């Protein structure tokens with residue numbers, strides 16, 4: 001069940017989000033240990049070198065002042081060099097030059113390493129996300145709350161890789177600040193305290209606004225998904241046809257504008273408040289800096305510090321202020337983004353419920369007795385009504401069973417239960433006498449070939465579209481061609497300019513779109529790709545003309561001889577081919593029998609059959 005995430009409200013909870021940082025750093029480390037180590041080492045260099053430079057600067061000034069005090073005649077440069085009085089200062093300048101080069105090189109290398117690491121991490125985390133998503137139950141996918149969370153998790157891995165630079169930048173700044181503080185404490189400890197106290201209001205302010213920003217984003221996730229959806233509707237090829245014909249442009253644009261404006265207004269209010277308070281708090285920091293500055297000038301004039309000390313102290317204070325400001329801003333940004341890590345890691349923690357048992361039973365190569373539904377009931381999460389209730393049904397191995405019934409009668413649900421996409425809410429389903437839940441899930445699914453009514457039109461090549469049925473055999477062109485011939489897709493592919501290599505769909509350059517019926521033939525070829533024991537066609541032929549559907553099913557029947565087959569169709573010319581027919585109504589079995597028996601019975605089936613037959617007369 002999707003757990004409702006509470007929004008972090010209190011200060012502790014906000015800072016508490018930082019607890020995900022170690023897990024985040026572990027994830028970054030796992031993405032690339034080498035790049036992560038390099039990045040941290042370079043940051044360390046970048047933190048320490050500036051302090052060393054400031055100190056060498058101080059030594060230079062002191063040396064120069066000392067030299068300037070010693071009287072010297074009207075010397076030329078060569079006299080200075082020969083006297084040896086330039087040697088000390090010269091060495092110091094050379095040292096500072098070397099440090100400057102190290103600072104420059106480590107800065108450049110560090111941006112290079114960080115950009116490589118950010119991309120590696122983003123790819124790594126995306127793969128983890130896809131793997132996790134693949135392991136989830138269909139039901140967990142279908143809840144809108146879960147979709148919201150997935151959406152936030154996805155944004156976390158794609159849009160928020162800056163977190164990486166931020167966290168490492170923080171580490172660098174902390175190291176830099178600590179080095180400076182150690183140096184400054186040696187001179188005048190109380191000034192550092194002044195600076196730290198002055199920055200406290202900014203810290204608290206930033207934390208507060210971050211939590212507000214996150215809450216805004218959190219509560220806006222459903223709206224943002226709506227916004228993305230409306231944007232997609234208004235600007236994609238899949239919808240262009242209906243948008244034009246129904247004249248939906250203005251309607252969609254208006255809807256987009258309405259959502260977007262509310263979100264913009266809320267964001268603007270927050271950003272303005274943040275800028276105001278942030279500016280006010282920052283003024284405290286600046287004030288502290290100037291107080292410290294004045295104090296240092298005074299003590300230098302009083303003779304407590306040398307001019308070199310003064311430049312070092314003033315330079316260090318300025319740098320420390322910059323670092324602390326940066327740390328503060330960075331900290332609040334890190335804390336803000338860490339709140340989103342909650343989404344990513346809580347997504348990683350969702351446990352699928354439809355899983356293999358600890359000691360799974362292997363599925364036999366060929367099914368012996370078949371499936372038995374025992375008092376099976378299923379209710380979709382959040383639904384009031386049962387989609388299926390008290391269903392007892394036997395599907396003997398090798399039988400061709402047809403399911404008929406009005407829209408919403410429960411046909412697709414039954415198929416999903418059979419393929420163990422869901423587990424029954426009540427009762428159980430047996431395969432060869434054992435509960436489906438006892439079997440190895442992957443093996444079970446690999447034995448079942450389903451073509452759904454809403455099959456996916458993959459914008460891949462024609463060959464790949466068929467190979468979807470058994471993706472491990474994507475390189476086996478012979479099998480793909482055979483599957484295509486069996487589903488009557490072969491003739492369609494032969495007409496494509498690039499044949500099996502033809503990209504399908506218009507999403508990418510060079511793609512060719514197919515008609516609905518042509519797509520269906522391609523989708524049916526997927527069922528032939530699988531060496532499945534159980535074949536299920538859930539109305540994938542609705543776009544085929546009556547003749548084509550008859551032909552497709554005829555072949556399907558012949559080619560799947562000996563296999564357990566389930567057909568769902570609203571066309572009785574097809575349904576009558578089945579060995580056994582089940583009429584579902586409101587999730588229960590209303591009638592069952594052969595075509596002849598059901599017609600002779602004069603019940604619901606006969607009524608529906610008569611209605612359709614009359615339409616053709």
Ligand SMILES: Nc1ncnc2c1ncn2[C@@H]1O[C@H](COP(=O)(O)OP(=O)(O)OP(=O)(O)O)[C@@H](O)[C@H]1O
Pocket residue numbers: 142380381383386387405406407408409410411412413414
């Ligand atoms: N994902 C879902 N979440 C909630 N309810 C659902 C979901 N899918 C189907 N239902 C409901 O379950 C019931 C059975 O639906 P099902 O899709 O099994 O019907 P069907 O017989 O296949 O219909 P059709 O002929 O229209 O394909 C319907 O009342 C439907 O509204």
